[in-house]
Amino acid sequence: GAGVSQSPRYKVAKRGQDVALRCDPISGHVSLFWYQQALGQGPEFLTYFQNEAQLDKSGLPSDRFFAERPEGSVSTLKIQRTQQEDSAVYLCASSLAQGRGLGNQPQHFGDGTRLSIL
Amino acid sequence: AQSVTQLDSHVSVSEGTPVLLRCNYSSSYSPSLFWYVQHPNKGLQLLLKYTSAATLVKGINGFEAEFKKSETSFHLTKPSAHMSDAAEYFCVVSDPWDGSSNTGKLIFGQGTTLQVKP
Numbered sequence: 652g653a654g655v656s657q658s659p660r661y662k663v664a665k666r667g668q669d670v671a672l673r674c675d676p677i678s679g680h681v682s683l684f685w686y687q688q689a690l691g692q693g694p695e696f697l698t699y700f701q702n703e704a705q706l707d708k709s710g711l712p713s714d715r716f717f718a719e720r721p722e723g724s725v726s727t728l729k730i731q732r733t734q735q736e737d738s739a740v741y742l743c744a745s746s747l748a749q750g751r752g753l754g755n756q757p758q759h760f761g762d763g764t765r766l767s768i769l
Numbered sequence: 770a771q772s773v774t775q776l777d778s779h780v781s782v783s784e785g786t787p788v789l790l791r792c793n794y795s796s797s798y799s800p801s802l803f804w805y806v807q808h809p810n811k812g813l814q815l816l817l818k819y820t821s822a823a824t825l826v827k828g829i830n831g832f833e834a835e836f837k838k839s840e841t842s843f844h845l846t847k848p849s850a851h852m853s854d855a856a857e858y859f860c861v862v863s864d865p866w867d868g869s870s871n872t873g874k875l876i877f878g879q880g881t882t883l884q885v886k887p
Contacts, residue, residue: 655812684874693859693877694813707872742812744875753873754801754863755820760812 653677655761657743663767664733672728672764676745683726684758685718688740697741700726701749730766738768771796773843773860775878783886788847790881792860795841801863802843803875804834808856816858819843830854855885 656675664670676683682701686694687710697716699707702723711718715733720726730737740763748756776791794800801820805813817828824836834845843860860878 682873686875691880693880694875695877696874699872699874707874710874744813746873748873750873755818757803757815757818758875760805760814762810762812765810 655743655745655759657741657761657764659764660762661765661767663769665769666733666735668733669729669731670733670766672730672741672766674726674728674743674745674761676724676726676743677747677759678724680745680747680759681723681749682746682753682758683720684744684746685726685728686742686744687712688742688763690739694742697728733766733768735768738766740765771798771800771862771864771876773802773862773876773878775858775860775881777881778879779882779884781884781886782850784852785849788845788850788854788883790845790858790860790883792843792845792878793841794843794860794862796862802834802836803861803863804828804832804843804845805859805861805877806856807859807880813859816845850883850885852885852887855883857882 658673685697688694696710698718700720715731717729742763744758744760746758772795774793803818804816817826819836827833858881864874
């Protein structure tokens with residue numbers, strides 16, 4: 652079966668441009684997470700969706716970052732007016748579990764989108 | 770707040786010799802702990818998970834980890850390294866769900882790069 656799919660795999664943008672990153676989770680997975688992985692670091696949480704509801708956006712670094720999941724499946728992470736410090740790999744993960752079950756179930760990761768801001 | 774500390778940023782072993790990757794955790798709760806592996810330009814793959822069942826957890830590709838509450842450790846081991854084990858390894862704790870500020874997000878260590886020499 653298909654895993655988590657992210658597109659594009661690589662994105663190069665000029666500083667100040669807007670970008671949109673797409674995540675197709677595993678079919679039927681209720682929970683969806685976005686993480687940011689800077690070079691040489693572990694991933695850091697950005698935001699969490701349960702179906703279409705964004706329940707946690709505490710990790711978004713600024714109001715330039717916006718995520719949505721309007722129909723509870725595909726999610727888009729948008730970054731407006733990109734800055735060089737936004738350069739990173741953006742990882743999407745999905746899980747069949749929700750709520751209290753999340754701690755006991757693994758999250759399944761996509762291959763990520765590598766974003767480079769020039 | 771929960772956290773994990775990976776004690777070695779880089780480990781080098783010879784093919785066929787044992788692997789030990791060290792991880793200590795800090796948690797106010799009974800933690801859920803994971804080890805993930807990341808090969809270059811790929812997403813994260815789950816190696817194994819601990820969720821308060823057996824303290825010795827067996828994972829894929831011959832890896833295992835032992836949960837030691839008294840030492841707050843969750844070290845990853847493998848009896849005999851293979852060239853294909855060369856990758857980045859992350860020790861991860863899951864934020865427990867409480868319906869408000871904690872939503873099951875993963876908290877990653879800084880990672881350990883495993884080098885396997887022929």
